[in-house]
Amino acid sequence: MLNRVLDRTAPWDLVIIGGGATGVGCAVDAASRGYEVLLLEQSDFGKGTSSRSTKLVHGGVRYLEQGNITLVIEALRERGLLRQNAPHLVTDLAFVVPSYDWWESPFYGVGLKVYDLLAGKYGFGPSRLLSREETLARLPTVKPEGLRGGIVYYDGQFDDARLLINLAETAADQGAIILNYVPVTGLTKGVDGFVNGVEAHDAETGRPLWAGARVVINATGPFSDAVRRLADPAVAPMISPSQGIHLVLDRSFLPGNSAIMVPHTSDRRVMFAIPWNFHTLVGTTDTPVAEPSLEPHPLPEEIDFILDTAGRYLHKAPNRADVLSVFVGIRPLVSSGHVGSSAAISRDHTIHIDRSGLLSIAGGKWTTYRRMAEDCIDQAATLAGLPEKQAVTAHLNIHGFHRHAGKFENLASYGSDSVVIQDLIRREPSLGEALHPALIYCAAEVVWATRVEMARTVEDALARRTRALFLNAQAASAVAPRVAALMARELRRDEAWQSQQVKAFQELARNYQLQ
Numbered sequence: 001m002l003n004r005v006l007d008r009t010a011p012w013d014l015v016i017i018g019g020g021a022t023g024v025g026c027a028v029d030a031a032s033r034g035y036e037v038l039l040l041e042q043s044d045f046g047k048g049t050s051s052r053s054t055k056l057v058h059g060g061v062r063y064l065e066q067g068n069i070t071l072v073i074e075a076l077r078e079r080g081l082l083r084q085n086a087p088h089l090v091t092d093l094a095f096v097v098p099s100y101d102w103w104e105s106p107f108y109g110v111g112l113k114v115y116d117l118l119a120g121k122y123g124f125g126p127s128r129l130l131s132r133e134e135t136l137a138r139l140p141t142v143k144p145e146g147l148r149g150g151i152v153y154y155d156g157q158f159d160d161a162r163l164l165i166n167l168a169e170t171a172a173d174q175g176a177i178i179l180n181y182v183p184v185t186g187l188t189k190g191v192d193g194f195v196n197g198v199e200a201h202d203a204e205t206g207r208p209l210w211a212g213a214r215v216v217i218n219a220t221g222p223f224s225d226a227v228r229r230l231a232d233p234a235v236a237p238m239i240s241p242s243q244g245i246h247l248v249l250d251r252s253f254l255p256g257n258s259a260i261m262v263p264h265t266s267d268r269r270v271m272f273a274i275p276w277n278f279h280t281l282v283g284t285t286d287t288p289v290a291e292p293s294l295e296p297h298p299l300p301e302e303i304d305f306i307l308d309t310a311g312r313y314l315h316k317a318p319n320r321a322d323v324l325s326v327f328v329g330i331r332p333l334v335s336s337g338h339v340g341s342s343a344a345i346s347r348d349h350t351i352h353i354d355r356s357g358l359l360s361i362a363g364g365k366w367t368t369y370r371r372m373a374e375d376c377i378d379q380a381a382t383l384a385g386l387p388e389k390q391a392v393t394a395h396l397n398i399h400g401f402h403r404h405a406g407k408f409e410n411l412a413s414y415g416s417d418s419v420v421i422q423d424l425i426r427r428e429p430s431l432g433e434a435l436h437p438a439l440i441y442c443a444a445e446v447v448w449a450t451r452v453e454m455a456r457t458v459e460d461a462l463a464r465r466t467r468a469l470f471l472n473a474q475a476a477s478a479v480a481p482r483v484a485a486l487m488a489r490e491l492r493r494d495e496a497w498q499s500q501q502v503k504a505f506q507e508l509a510r511n512y513q514l515q
């Protein structure tokens with residue numbers, strides 16, 4: 001793919017900057033309409049916010065409370081379409097709202113009935129009131145003192161980084177050229193003053209490249225303003241970054257199959273405790289930050305807040321020593337002042353065209369990435385004067401599509417690719433060995449990630465092709481040498497490369513540990 005970019009002199013229909021949910025979603029949409037697409041990501045696909053979400057495909061109960069019905073209906077429809085197009089990655093999850101006050105069950109019960117109604121044919125299952133006994137049966141570790149009952153409702157859960165990799169593969173299957181480790185460092189303009197291409201380089205070799213474009217899409221999430229400043233250093237910022245952290249605990253904190261949803265924390269936020277990959281995921285926070293970074297750090301008060309809130313609802317309160325991993329993501333929120341001056345298509349995401357003709361898309365959420373991409377490519381095609389073509393993604397299967405992937409057990413999230421990974425193991429049985437007793441991953445997954453899924457570093461394999469770093473940072477650190485050796489064999493790298501990779505990964509993994 002890199003050679004095809006280096007060899008090409010003709011402009012692409014669209015060049016997309018940013019390989020998160022928004023950028024990769026746009027690449028899938030545009031390529032499947034038949035446009036010529038190039039996507040450049042500065043680091044690895046999903047290195048930004050898109051691997052650091054709560055992993056919910058949801059309509060957003062919170063928006064319902066704010067009366068934003070249109071937004072909820074849109075997100076619920078997208079939730080249904082995603083389950084239809086990627087059944088190997090989206091599963092239904094029961095959420096229980098435990099009630100300790102007499103008014104909570106009727107109050108939230110009515111709201112959640114409205115949620116069911118709005119989902120219509122895209123519903124995931126009807127909500128209903130639970131008795132105290134039923135609540136305790138679903139949530140055996142919830143605090144029993146003062147518990148009156150609860151309400152159960154259904155939403156979707158997915159693995160964000162895996163969906164992103166599958167979307168990148170879908171984009172490539174549809175003819176898009178997608179490259180990781182190619183940062184965009186400049187935007188070029190034609191004589192008319194409009195952006196007509198991007199300057200970038202291959203981070204592995206330092207080799208520079210230029211790619212001409214009929215339209216450039218800036219899908220860099222929290223980094224959108226930095227890219228806009230490449231075209232015009234004086235642009236007013238549109239992003240107000242805010243970080244959210246999650247803590248990962250072992251499964252004993254939430255041993256059942258239901259999640260806990262707390263509609264109102266002490267800072268008036270929603271908090272979730274969710275069973276995820278045989279662990280418990282608890283989050284999140286909302287803390288404004290001055291500057292976005294690719295590896296944001298959790299603040300001590302954020303950690304305390306989550307531990308405190310979890311301790312209020314769980315029989316056994318978790319403490320710092322129980323935290324197996326902590327990860328932080330930055331929300332690319334569009335500042336409210338900006339929305340009024342831009343072509344906002346939905347209140348949830350913003351599409352903005354600068355005077356230079358650079359098109360930026362930001363905001364929204366993972367659940368609505370497909371709809372965001374459809375809106376964005378409609379606008380981009382008009383701006384670039386491309387022939388009109390309808391979006392086809394509402395009914396486009398996502399790479400790995402498989403209706404009964406559960407039968408592949410630990411490999412289920414690879415969907416139809418599981419059979420090829422199983423084949424790797426059949427031919428070389430040692431690849432079937434688990435990487436670590438605390439992790440569900442095996443060596444074949446590392447080989448697969450390197451050979452087929454463009455993993456270039458140990459971090460790519462352990463943070464985003466598998467989720468080892470996010471589930472258990474210490475165990476991930478311990479397996480880094482083995483992963484480096486497996487990758488070196490595939491990429492024909494020497495021992496110096498392996499030591500450098502192990503050192504870099506173990507340093508990074510320390511940021512995910514509290515001890």
Ligand SMILES: Cc1cc2nc3c(=O)[nH]c(=O)nc-3n(C[C@H](O)[C@H](O)[C@H](O)COP(=O)(O)OP(=O)(O)OC[C@H]3O[C@@H](n4cnc5c(N)ncnc54)[C@H](O)[C@@H]3O)c2cc1C
Pocket residue numbers: 017018019020021022023040041042043044045046047048049050051052053054055056057058182183184185219220221222223227242243244245284285294329330331332362363364365366367368
């Ligand atoms: C804590 C938290 C929890 C969330 N939970 C949920 C949830 O449960 N469900 C849900 O639907 N949504 C959730 N979201 C929202 C969702 O995760 C985000 O809306 C989405 O991931 C944003 O994707 P993005 O592609 O816009 O940004 P990003 O994923 O950050 O991608 C931007 C990419 O651009 C790249 N980039 C930047 N500059 C350059 C450059 N110069 N050249 C090349 N590449 C560049 C970056 O490296 C990055 O990979 C959550 C968000 C947060 C923060």
